[in-house]
Amino acid sequence: MIVDRDRIERRIAAAIEHLRGPRYSRSLRAIQRHAYIPEYMATLAYFTAELESLGFDVDFDPVGTLVARNRPVGTPVVGLGSHCDSNRNGGAFDGTLGVVVAVEVCRSLSELEIDVPLQVMSFLEEEASGFGELLLGSRVMLNDIPRERIQELRSIDDGRPFLEHASEAGFCPDALDRSGEALDDLIAWIEVHIEQGRVLQDAGVALGVVSGIYGYIHGDITITGRGDHAGATPMNARFDPVPAMAEIVLELERLAREAGADTVATAGEVDVAPRLINAIAERARLSLDVRSLDGGRMEVIVDSVTQFAVEAASRRGLSAAYAERGRAMGTGMNPEIVQLLEDCAEAADVPHLRMASGAVHDTLMVARRVPSAMLFVPCRDGVSHSPDEHANCGDAAIAVDVLVPAVCAAARSGTRKGRS
Amino acid sequence: MIVDRDRIERRIAAAIEHLRGPRYSRSLRAIQRHAYIPEYMATLAYFTAELESLGFDVDFDPVGTLVARNRPVGTPVVGLGSHCDSNRNGGAFDGTLGVVVAVEVCRSLSELEIDVPLQVMSFLEEEASGFGELLLGSRVMLNDIPRERIQELRSIDDGRPFLEHASEAGFCPDALDRSGEALDDLIAWIEVHIEQGRVLQDAGVALGVVSGIYGYIHGDITITGRGDHAGATPMNARFDPVPAMAEIVLELERLAREAGADTVATAGEVDVAPRLINAIAERARLSLDVRSLDGGRMEVIVDSVTQFAVEAASRRGLSAAYAERGRAMGTGMNPEIVQLLEDCAEAADVPHLRMASGAVHDTLMVARRVPSAMLFVPCRDGVSHSPDEHANCGDAAIAVDVLVPAVCAAARSGTRKGRS
Numbered sequence: 001m002i003v004d005r006d007r008i009e010r011r012i013a014a015a016i017e018h019l020r021g022p023r024y025s026r027s028l029r030a031i032q033r034h035a036y037i038p039e040y041m042a043t044l045a046y047f048t049a050e051l052e053s054l055g056f057d058v059d060f061d062p063v064g065t066l067v068a069r070n071r072p073v074g075t076p077v078v079g080l081g082s083h084c085d086s087n088r089n090g091g092a093f094d095g096t097l098g099v100v101v102a103v104e105v106c107r108s109l110s111e112l113e114i115d116v117p118l119q120v121m122s123f124l125e126e127e128a129s130g131f132g133e134l135l136l137g138s139r140v141m142l143n144d145i146p147r148e149r150i151q152e153l154r155s156i157d158d159g160r161p162f163l164e165h166a167s168e169a170g171f172c173p174d175a176l177d178r179s180g181e182a183l184d185d186l187i188a189w190i191e192v193h194i195e196q197g198r199v200l201q202d203a204g205v206a207l208g209v210v211s212g213i214y215g216y217i218h219g220d221i222t223i224t225g226r227g228d229h230a231g232a233t234p235m236n237a238r239f240d241p242v243p244a245m246a247e248i249v250l251e252l253e254r255l256a257r258e259a260g261a262d263t264v265a266t267a268g269e270v271d272v273a274p275r276l277i278n279a280i281a282e283r284a285r286l287s288l289d290v291r292s293l294d295g296g297r298m299e300v301i302v303d304s305v306t307q308f309a310v311e312a313a314s315r316r317g318l319s320a321a322y323a324e325r326g327r328a329m330g331t332g333m334n335p336e337i338v339q340l341l342e343d344c345a346e347a348a349d350v351p352h353l354r355m356a357s358g359a360v361h362d363t364l365m366v367a368r369r370v371p372s373a374m375l376f377v378p379c380r381d382g383v384s385h386s387p388d389e390h391a392n393c394g395d396a397a398i399a400v401d402v403l404v405p406a407v408c409a410a411a412r413s414g415t416r417k418g419r420s
Numbered sequence: 421m422i423v424d425r426d427r428i429e430r431r432i433a434a435a436i437e438h439l440r441g442p443r444y445s446r447s448l449r450a451i452q453r454h455a456y457i458p459e460y461m462a463t464l465a466y467f468t469a470e471l472e473s474l475g476f477d478v479d480f481d482p483v484g485t486l487v488a489r490n491r492p493v494g495t496p497v498v499g500l501g502s503h504c505d506s507n508r509n510g511g512a513f514d515g516t517l518g519v520v521v522a523v524e525v526c527r528s529l530s531e532l533e534i535d536v537p538l539q540v541m542s543f544l545e546e547e548a549s550g551f552g553e554l555l556l557g558s559r560v561m562l563n564d565i566p567r568e569r570i571q572e573l574r575s576i577d578d579g580r581p582f583l584e585h586a587s588e589a590g591f592c593p594d595a596l597d598r599s600g601e602a603l604d605d606l607i608a609w610i611e612v613h614i615e616q617g618r619v620l621q622d623a624g625v626a627l628g629v630v631s632g633i634y635g636y637i638h639g640d641i642t643i644t645g646r647g648d649h650a651g652a653t654p655m656n657a658r659f660d661p662v663p664a665m666a667e668i669v670l671e672l673e674r675l676a677r678e679a680g681a682d683t684v685a686t687a688g689e690v691d692v693a694p695r696l697i698n699a700i701a702e703r704a705r706l707s708l709d710v711r712s713l714d715g716g717r718m719e720v721i722v723d724s725v726t727q728f729a730v731e732a733a734s735r736r737g738l739s740a741a742y743a744e745r746g747r748a749m750g751t752g753m754n755p756e757i758v759q760l761l762e763d764c765a766e767a768a769d770v771p772h773l774r775m776a777s778g779a780v781h782d783t784l785m786v787a788r789r790v791p792s793a794m795l796f797v798p799c800r801d802g803v804s805h806s807p808d809e810h811a812n813c814g815d816a817a818i819a820v821d822v823l824v825p826a827v828c829a830a831a832r833s834g835t836r837k838g839r840s
Contacts, residue, residue: 197652214651218697228802230686230709231634231778232617235677242687243673246666253663257655266650267662268692268699275689277638277707277745279805284690287697289650325697358651382648385699 001348002404003108009397011107015100016393019043019084020092030387031090034130035064036169037157043084047099047122054106056120062175063166065137066122067182070106070115076414078407079189079370080105081121083137083362088129091389093379095126098192101396105403112404116411119186123362131155131162138365141179150176180369187414188337189372190406191363192399194391198382199355206395207352207402208376209341213364214262214291214356215330217298220269221248221309225318227274227282239317241284242272247312248305248320249286255301256290262356263292265301288322293330293356331364334371337410341373344406350398375399421768422824423528429817431527435520436813439463439504440512450807451510454550455484456589457577463504467519467542474526476540482595483586485557486542487602490526490535496834498827499609499790500525501541503557503782508549511809513799515546518612521816525823532824536831539606543782551575551582558785561599570596600789607834608757609792610826611783612819614811618802619775626815627772627822628796629761633784634682634711634776635750637718640689641668641729645738647694647702659737661704662692667732668725668740669706675721676710682776683712685721708742713750713776751784754791757830761793764826770818795819 018024023042026032033039044066048058056068071077082098102120109116124137131153139145153162166173195201200208225241249267256265269287288305292298306322313320338354345352355376363372377399380390438444439451443462446452453459464486468478476488491497502518522540529536544557551573559565573582586593615621620628643661669687676685689707708725712718726742733740758774765772775796783792797819800810 195652196649197654198648198657199652199654202657216651216698228618229616229779229804230688231636231684231711231780232615232619233684233778233802234617234619234681235673235684237618237622240673240686242690243669245690246669249663249666250670253655253660261654264651264653264655266660266698266700268650268697268701269695270662270665270690270692270701270704271695272688272690275691277688277709278636278686279688280686281688281690289697291651358653359649360651382653384649 001401003401005394005397005401008104008108008400009394012100012104012396013393016092016097019046019096031086031092032088034085034127035125035136036130036165040085041169044122047084047103050103051106051120054110056106060171061141061179061182062172063124063137063140063179064169064171065124065141065182068120069118071117073185075117075185076187077117077119077185078410078414079119079121079186080403080407082191082193083123083126085125085127085129087127087385089386091384091386093194093389093391094384095193097194097377097391097396101192101399104400105407108400108404114408116407118407121182126362129156135360135362135365138362140176141182142365142368143180144365183366183369186370188410189363189366189370190337190375190403191361192375192377193361194379194384195376196359196379196382196384200353200376200378201380201382203353205351205353206378206398207345207350208355209338209345209352210333210357210374210376211338211354212293212332212356213330213361214293214358215295215298215328216289216291216360217302217327218325219288219302219322220285220325221288221306221320221322222283222285223309223313223318223320224283225281228280230278230280233280238280240280241318242281244313244316244318244320245270245284245286248309251308252288252305255304259292259297259301263294263297264358265290291358293332295329328360328364331367333367333373337371337373340409341375341402341406344402347405348401350402375402421821423821425814425817425821428524428528428820429814432520432524432816433813436512436517439466439516451506451512452508454505454547455545455556456550456585460505461589464542467504467523470523471526471540474530476526480591481561481599481602482592483544483557483560483599484589484591485544485561485602488540489538491537493605495537495605496607497537497539497605498830498834499539499541499606500823500827502611502613503543503546505545505547505549507547507805509806510547511804511806513614513809513811514804517614517797517811517816521612521819524820525827528820528824534828536827538827541602546782549576555780555782555785558782560596561602562785562788563600564785603786603789606790608830609783609786609790610757610795610823611781612795612797613781614799614804615796616779616799616802616804620773620796620798621800621802623773625771625773626798626818627765627770628775629758629765629772630753630777630794630796631758631774632713632752632776633750633781634713634778635715635718635748636709636711636780637722637747638745639708639722639742640705640745641708641726641740641742642703642705643729643733643738643740644703645701648700650698650700653700658700660700661738662701664733664736664738664740665690665704665706668729671728672708672725675724679712679717679721683714683717684778685710711778713752715749748780748784751787753787753793757791757793760826760829761795761822764822767825768821770822795822
């Protein structure tokens, strides 16, 4: 144990508790903060003050991603952080815990009087709650959203443009193209996040070392039949899309199971129209959420289930069509940083598990330019995006204990590489 | 051909067209009239005037069912009619055509100078659009709704009590118990209605002779699992209620097909909560609409699918429960009247089909006290409860041509029985 885990646990718990308060969340029942609302700006101000007290210069990218460094621009640094916005019915840990942990790593190093070149980041709006775009800050930074799309983004609250809100909040969206500069000096990036699943809890392990982040394909299959009277239409004269939808749901599950580990598929939305107890539906729809580390495997599932849907519908005299909503390719984490984190966990005698992340994170974007990895902290029953979300701050303190030597090593290694 | 079908077709078409007008429907796009609104009262006034011009005395039961006779109370009469309210997005034919046809039978007999003891009825609100209760008028008449339930009925429009609305419309709901007296003199009852299915259209036949009306059981099966993150939860760690729901939908279909003719089952409502593309649902629900002439067969399907649901859920570590919304037993039609209608159709050289009604009708209630039958007129593509609803008025004129000799024969036969 390099750090005093109990003391760090108390500090993390105090910070999380503080950021639940009315200054930092629109709702007291759930955490509710999204880009640019006063509670979000207060949260950025809180982290700014904490980091300045540790000797960091705090700056913001053109749309408001917090970028704090203890070295001048142009000096190689190790990056730590996450995001501090929430979904609209959020918990206190998703995202925020990763920024709090990053600050605690900085504080611990300061207390240990170890000077490591660091950069802490809190990405603008990861949860899409303000402007409807997932990973908004990190995608802007990686130039992953077409400029026209950015100009079309509107606030869910008031319908006014994203760029107008960014300006009003004091940022410089005119310099959008310069957002990527925040990554220029990073020689490594590590994000800590709650797991949002139950793998760690089920394994009884305090720390997950993330080896990759799943990509996803999101889409819908719509089956069109014929709406008819539920009583007056004999079974053999029906064109009911609901049983066809049922067959497709089961095939999707079968395909995902067949694909093996590190691939999942979910029909999370199901609906029918008209939705009447005494009417055969005219249309039925299921959503597809297919995720995998392996992009090819995702495509095989989507293609196979679409083909199955068309055939299953056709057997019943119906039609079926697939429409894609969006996709992102998954990414592996940097093997050297993953190994480093595992070595540090071993050295600290921390039971850990190598695992993939089924959820997307800002690190999916950052990893395109910077050698990256993630640490997962268990969350109770896998619950997230809910006021019931809970994580053990003791587990987060363990993450700090692993990160302190890890960032030292990463900085040494990166600096060597930078000099070679 | 006893009557001039072309002339009757034109008269029926004119009446239907007239009753589409703004005086008779709240909407001009769809027919929208339910109990006691001005458009409904205007429709009753229209039929009152038509029937008075044919020498009928028009009266109303305590809640507003129109009861018109050409004989004094206490004289045996043959009953004809249907209902003239619509669902809120209705067509011009459902219900109303049956009252229009009844009036045309009376008019034809008058033109032929045949004096038959008749009673025309237009039941109060069959479609549940005003007060949420199907077959409201006929169920009141048959004392099928508990008094407490009647007192609880509220207007969907303004939330005020049914009985208050009935009073304001000029009826005498205090005398509710006397509603059944309207059936006292009926020796037979025949309702004409559009089929609301495609059996007649598919068979290319102008007339259906209804041999029975299906009963129904309405209920819901709810499957409860565990809501989880769609990405972060491996396939083998899920408690997803959606695939279980899919299995139940398919089993329901299988059971209905296995039960054979005259039994149908439909999952018309399907929903999940939360309904998010990236979340495994916590709960899924399907509605059950099971119909058959045979009450035992309905119960077997509901019991079997419930047992299947519990087992299918249990195999996945989920729970499932069935809750019933309501049920009504089916009924056979009076064999003598059915035979009489078939004989009259034969005599008039009208191709016809004996069939069951999968939809419920006021006749389901009337048949409890009066020897009853129904005639179906085809409707285009089986569409009903929709502005697209359409029937051929020529087919309705054929029904008049069959009914004229049928009511004569029924009156003779009933009178003989009454005297014997």
